Amino acid sequence: MDQVRRAVEGILTRWPDVVRTPDDRDRERLALEMLRRTSDWNWDGITTQRIISAAVAVFDEDRRMRSDLAPVRDFYLSEIETREPGAFLDGMVGVYVDSFSEGALHTHALAKALAQRADDLGSRHRKLHEAVTGLFRPGDAPGELAHRMTEAENSYEELKRIGLSRPHTSGLARAAQRIFLSRLAPDLAEPTARRKLFNWLTPEHGSVLQSGAGQAVEALLAVWRDCTPPDALRNELCEAIIAGWNDPRLHSGGIWSGFDPTLKAVLLRWLTHQDMKFFCNMVTATQNSHMWAPRRDFWLKLYDDKMIDEAWVAFGSDARLYAQQHLVRSGKTDMNCRFGRQLDRGSSTSLLIMRIGNKIVVDGCHSYRTHIFRLDDKKAPKLYARDYYCDDIMRVSRNAKSHSSIPSWSQWVLQHV
Structure with a gap:
């Protein structure tokens, strides 16, 4: 037989x-x-x-x-x-x-x-x-099914194996999913529980879960509400969440429309830190200047002091390629959505755009000056745009300073933000 x-x-x-x-x-x-x-x-x-x-x-x-x-x-x-x-x-x-x-x-x-x-x-x-x-x-059915999901290494494949051809769309599986999530939630700081969750949310041989995914991502972030994961894990989680459900800075629909605002703020802090680190690591690796290290340390200290509210990177073409090869490890990352593009000067310059209180601050690699705009200035560059032109920003800026003297520059930044 x-x-x-x-x-x-x-x-x-x-x-x-x-x-x-x-x-x-x-x-x-x-x-x-x-x-x-x-x-x-x-x-x-x-x-x-x-x-x-x-x-x-x-x-x-x-x-x-x-x-x-x-x-x-x-x-x-x-x-x-x-x-x-x-x-x-x-x-x-x-x-x-x-x-x-x-x-x-x-x-x-x-x-x-x-x-x-x-x-x-x-x-x-x-x-x-x-x-x-x-x-x-x-x-009884949802609890029994949730038990099988919890015990399995890959719950999506397990449900298909026992006869549910479309696990994500089944009403019974959605009812079991709530129980499954409640059982995993306390352990999501551990790799095994996270792997089980992502095997369900983003199956290798299926579509990314949408219905009920908001609660799952909330549970994932809630573990880190009062503490911060290591950088590597934080980056991995950011890239996985954005790949599955879009960047909340660019999209307000989907799972983000009813998302817990305090947990969304956790993710936004992570993304701000990650984008600053991407920019800093790229410049550190590709620019040989003794003046860069103190600039990098200055910006990262401002982030640690909770002064930088938001950050966004616009990479030039060479820097974008470097970021894709060395900084963004997830093969699912869409570089066109994940970062902006800087198109002036043959795309050789990259920009870090930050919001610090009611100011927009633009810093760039190489010898590009730091520019500070009021948030309500119509000429201020917008965060999270797709394309930027560094020369255009320079031409409309009325408040800028070079990095020729790092102590003078850092004092100037603090004075104007």
Whole structure:
């Protein structure tokens, strides 16, 4: 039987879905068609696949409680009780799993009906039922599934192995995810727990989780609310978060729209520090000037003294290449989104743009002067822009100083910020 089992596994892997999930724009039409057919009891020209696709619409979040569709829901529950084993019964297990909501009436109704037919399920859902014996007990199923997720090294692959073809979109998996996260959260300072979390959030063979990801990233940052991780870990976490859910300085939607502001502030502090370190490390490695080291130490001390509120880097072309090869270790980092570009002077100059209180401060590598603008100055360069022109900044600046005397320069900066 091994050859037969392997053939079955191959088929299930290539065609994981029992039923096609209808597009949102088609769902109302499908639901009303089923209402008409159940009322007229006319089944001419309809397939089992279409009936199951309609079930997805009837039991989705927008329609599961609609009173006018009650006869259609009753039809599906009746058919679960009487229909022979096969595509319909297996399809309804998929509808139950995907539309699962622990306290919802439709979930309990589907669970009760399907529990009576557990012995008639096809191989995929029989396998899932064997792995999660409380599958048709809505109060138990999420906890059992969360236990498997917690015990597995790679929960995403584990859920696919036991029969959930789309773990991130399943309502049952989303319910289990909350429990899974609560169990991992106290240990997220440890590499093992973080690895398990990221295996779920950003699977190697799947899309990055979006629904519920905000709570997961909050839990990841909450560990470091009152302390700071080592630089290497801080950089790794910053790059992983930005790669998965965009830079919160550039994007306000997605997980960032309802994000805990105190935890978002933690990430923003990390990003400010990271961008300053990227700039400083790049200049240290590529510029041989005795005047750079004290400038670097001055800026980093201002950050340590909590004077620098925000920072953004605009790399020239050579510096961007250096940063990609030596500073940004994550292969997922999009350099075009992660940093700005400095385009004047043949892109040889790189800029560090900072907000210090109500001032915008621009410093550059080589002999580029430091420029200070008031935040409300319309000519002040904006943080987080894509492109910068260092000569244009220099021309509109009315408050600038060279680094020819470091003590005089540093005193000037402190006086004007």
